[in-house]
Amino acid sequence: MKFTFIVTLIFLFVFAQSTEAKEREIKGKVTTFGKIPLNKVQINGKNLDKEYLSDENGNFRFICDEDEKLTFEAHGFISQKIKVSNFDKGDSIKVDLRYKSGKKNFDEATDFGHISASQLNYAIAHLEAGPDYSGYRTILEAIEGRIPGVQVSNSGINIRGTSTLNSGPTPALLVVDGTIVEFPVFVNIAPSQVKSIDVLKGGAASARYGSRGMGGVVIVRTKTQN
Structure with missing residues (x-):
């Protein structure tokens, strides 16, 4: 009887140990646009003892359960969830939040101190290649709403401030890796292959492209360019 009791206690102890969640320290960084650190990003989890925040360099470090699912939230950005178990111990976790775009989200992102207005x-204005590009269906979708003063249609891209009194908006000149391309070619560029996007207008556009740049210029560099 005594032996059975001892065996039972040992079994219960081992069972309790096996079902108890294991904890580990995790660390990482929260960014946007692939490289800009985000400050004060809220990090929540079902079993966390409190809410954690990223610091001014986007870094975070705390202890949590190995099976925890973490949610990263910041005003003006799309929240993201990750599973801690998807990362090996000691790994630095990189979380890149996608900016929602629009004046309201711009104001919230800067007013809550996640990112400076200048950044x-x-x-x-200068979209750098980053994880969020793969989320866009077309390059037009990537540009629309992200660059101030740029309007996208099914026939071309118009840049505000380039029209004249005698004519309507003039479609922007499209340049890809140094070559002027037609709109149908431009729209077929895969967003995941874009490295950067710049917009020129006024004197800057005329100085480089003459009268062809009177409607402004959209310059795209792809990852395949040397």
Whole structure:
């Protein structure tokens, strides 16, 4: 009887140990546009003892259960969830939040201190290649709403401030890896292959492309360019 009791206690102890969630320290960084650090990103989890925040360099570090699912949230950005178990111990976890675009989201992102206005303005005007590009269906979708003053239609791209009194908006000149291309060619560029996008207008456009750039210029560099 005594032996059975001892065996039972040992079994219960082993069972309790096996069912108890294992904890580990995790660390990582939260960014946007592939490289800009995000400050004060809220990190929540079902079994976390409290809410954690990324620091001014986007870094975070805390202890949580190995089976925890973490949610990263910031005003003006699309939230993202990750499973801790998908990463090996010691790995640095990289989380890149996608910016929602629009004035309301711009104001929220900057007012809540996630990113400075100058950083966000630069990122919007000069889209760097990053994880979020693969989420777009077309290059037009990637450009639309992300670059101030640019309007996209089924026939071309118009840049605000380039029209004249005698004529309507003039479609922007499209340049890919240094070569002027037609609109049908431009729209077939895979977003995942885009390295950067720049917009020129006014004197900057005329200086480089003459009268051809009177409607502004959209310059795209792809990852295949040397």
